[in-house]
Amino acid sequence: MSIIFFGKITMRKMAGAVLAALACVQAAHADGLDPTEQRIVAEVRAHAPQTLDLLRQSVLINSGTMNTRGVRDVGQLFRKQFDELGFSTRWIDLPPGMHRAGHLVATRDGNRGKRLLLLGHLDTVFEPGADVPMWKRDGDRVRGQGVSDMKGGDVIVIEALRALQRAGALDGARIAVMFTGDEEEAGNPKSVSRGDMAELARRSDVALSFEGSIIDKDGMATATVGRRATATWELDVKGRQGHSMAVFGANGYGAVYETARILDAFRQQVIEPGLTFNPGVILGGTEVAFDAAASRGTAFGKTNVIANTATVKGDLRYLDYPQRDRAHARMQAIVAQNLPGTSATITFHDSYPPMAVTPGNLKLLDLYSRASQDAGLGPIGAVPAEARGAGDVQFVAPLVDSLDGLGASGNGAHSPNEDLDVGSIERGAVRAALLIYRLTR
Numbered sequence: 001m002s003i004i005f006f007g008k009i010t011m012r013k014m015a016g017a018v019l020a021a022l023a024c025v026q027a028a029h030a031d032g033l034d035p036t037e038q039r040i041v042a043e044v045r046a047h048a049p050q051t052l053d054l055l056r057q058s059v060l061i062n063s064g065t066m067n068t069r070g071v072r073d074v075g076q077l078f079r080k081q082f083d084e085l086g087f088s089t090r091w092i093d094l095p096p097g098m099h100r101a102g103h104l105v106a107t108r109d110g111n112r113g114k115r116l117l118l119l120g121h122l123d124t125v126f127e128p129g130a131d132v133p134m135w136k137r138d139g140d141r142v143r144g145q146g147v148s149d150m151k152g153g154d155v156i157v158i159e160a161l162r163a164l165q166r167a168g169a170l171d172g173a174r175i176a177v178m179f180t181g182d183e184e185e186a187g188n189p190k191s192v193s194r195g196d197m198a199e200l201a202r203r204s205d206v207a208l209s210f211e212g213s214i215i216d217k218d219g220m221a222t223a224t225v226g227r228r229a230t231a232t233w234e235l236d237v238k239g240r241q242g243h244s245m246a247v248f249g250a251n252g253y254g255a256v257y258e259t260a261r262i263l264d265a266f267r268q269q270v271i272e273p274g275l276t277f278n279p280g281v282i283l284g285g286t287e288v289a290f291d292a293a294a295s296r297g298t299a300f301g302k303t304n305v306i307a308n309t310a311t312v313k314g315d316l317r318y319l320d321y322p323q324r325d326r327a328h329a330r331m332q333a334i335v336a337q338n339l340p341g342t343s344a345t346i347t348f349h350d351s352y353p354p355m356a357v358t359p360g361n362l363k364l365l366d367l368y369s370r371a372s373q374d375a376g377l378g379p380i381g382a383v384p385a386e387a388r389g390a391g392d393v394q395f396v397a398p399l400v401d402s403l404d405g406l407g408a409s410g411n412g413a414h415s416p417n418e419d420l421d422v423g424s425i426e427r428g429a430v431r432a433a434l435l436i437y438r439l440t441r
Contacts (some may be wrong), residue, residue: 032374036169037434041375043163044429051159051425054081058151059135059144064127071101071181074122074151078179081158082106085165087177092196094187101181103196112172113440117204117400119197119392120154120407121183125414132416140422141410147420153210153407154179156425160433173440176200183392190351194395201396206364206439209393209404212413213428214383221378221427224404225365226357226385227394228274228317229324231350233331235262235279240341241286241308252341254306256284262344263312265334274319274386275327284310319385320354352390353398360401368403371434377427406432 033041044051058077063070072091079089087106094100104122124146126132136143157177164170178197180186187193201207214222239255247254253261263279270277283290285301288309301307318324328348335346355361362382369380383405393404409424411417 033434036167037374037437039167040163040169040433040437041430043166044159044426044433047159047162048426051155051429052422054158055142055147055151055155055425056135058154059147062126062128062130062134062145063123064125064130065123065182065185066099067128068099068101068181070128071122075101075104075179075181078122078154078158079104079106081162082177085158085161085170087175094182094193098187098193100187100193103181104177104179105196105200106177108170108173108175110172110174110440113174114205115174115203116176116436116439117200117207117396118157118175118177118436119207119209119396120157120177120179121150121392122154122179122181123184124149124151125184130416132418141419142422143417143419145418148212148408148410148418149413150183150211150407152410152420152425153212153428156407156428156432157210159425159429160436163429163433164437169437173436175436175440176204180392186392190395194392197392197395198399201399204396204400207393207396207400207402208364208406208432208435209391209402210407210428210432211388211391211393211404212407213405213409213424214387215409216381216383220381221372221409222381222383222405223365223368224355224383224385224388224391224393225361226319227352227355227388227391227397227404228276228319228385229321229350229354229394230352230390231316231318231324231348233277233314233316233346233348235259235310235312235314235335235344235346237262237284237310237312237342237344239306239308239310242306244304244306247306251306253339254308255310255342256307258339258342258344259284259310259312261339262335265337266331269334270327270330272323272326275323276317276386277314277327277331279312279314281313282310283312316348317386318354320356324350352394355385355391355394355397355402355404357385358401361397361403364401364403367438368406368431368435371438372431375430375434377431380431406435 092103126145237255242251283299285299287300290297410420
């Protein structure tokens with residue numbers, strides 16, 4: 001819509017005219033909702049205070065990934081909500097040796113529309129004792145542990161389903177919900193910690209994940225149609241120990257110089273769009289020890305002794321498997337070109353599979369954007385795959401059409417300043433409820 005103003009007009013009048021025009025646009029979009037959809041939206045909006053209170057209750061329970069009791073307590077809070085909605089609920093325990101709380105699953109059988117899998121997670125990065133407020137309201141924003149990542153997304157799932165039930169639109173829908181207890185640090189092996197999720201995906205047509213919605217620089221809400229895979233790599237370098245007076249000569253270059261050569265060659269020769277590789281930890285000297293479980297290590301050496309060993313632990317992120325294979329080949333070729341007196345090996349370990357941008361994912365984005373526009377909430381854009389970290393949806397994306405980023409909007413995730421735009425809970429629940437309703441028709 002174009003708005004043209006003629007002659008002199010005050011800022012107040014201009015603002016009023018713009019708001020009136022926006023109201024007209026929203027009303028026009030709302031006319032695209034059928035009577036049931038209008039009731040669904042009304043139910044979400046009528047119960048916004050209760051929705052925020054449910055979020056507050058969940059955030060006041062610390063559920064850092066390693067706080068298994070806290071994760072279970074949040075799961076119990078949400079399990080009660082699904083029980084009230086007529087879902088069959090169960091708790092999946094993981095093997096004790098994995099040191100993870102487990103997962104909440106809620107299912108509802110039906111005979112209509114697409115079979116949906118809705119994903120969230122119960123854990124946060126904030127362990128007990130974290131110097132982060134549990135819940136601090138400041139106007140239209142809330143700071144707290146996991147408010148946007150992702151307890152806000154969890155309550156959006158629950159309140160979208162509750163609005164559907166109140167509007168009489170939930171009967172017949174085929175929906176499975178899985179809230180994992182270890183998304184922030186998934187238990188290994190992932191074939192076990194995510195095995196039940198993959199099985200649910202095989203029995204579904206669509207997966208919707210409620211990680212936070214990113215607001216782009218133009219103020220548009222977005223969703224996620226692709227995420228990069230995550231992997232790790234380990235570089236081990238050996239050198240010829242000896243007196244430093246002979247470095248570059250008879251004793252060669254040593255492990256530290258060889259490590260520097262390799263890393264700088266990675267930086268210059270392996271770069272391509274969407275690919276990143278980060279050396280997060282490096283240790284070098286004549287004695288090196290690394291504790292993988294604690295992600296910390298020690299090194300010993302002397303300035304007049306050539307280092308005989310070095311190790312690097314790194315992160316690798318890629319858009320798809322061909323890109324991964326190219327990176328592997330280039331990195332291995334660089335590692336093999338050793339300086340005199342040195343040798344090196346590199347190993348790779350895949351972690352999260354890629355969520356490829358597929359036609360099915362893009363169709364889901366279009367349906368979601370249309371639902372948002374019909375509700376007067378504006379279109380939904382797509383987040384570039386390289387702008388998101390790893391998420392649970394990646395374990396199901398290879399099996400089923402998927403869309404992520406349907407959760408709440410906030411800033412500072414994983415930091416002491418993590419916060420939430422309170423209004424994004426209502427907007428997210430409206431969008432999600434309409435999308436679920438249309439997919440299950």
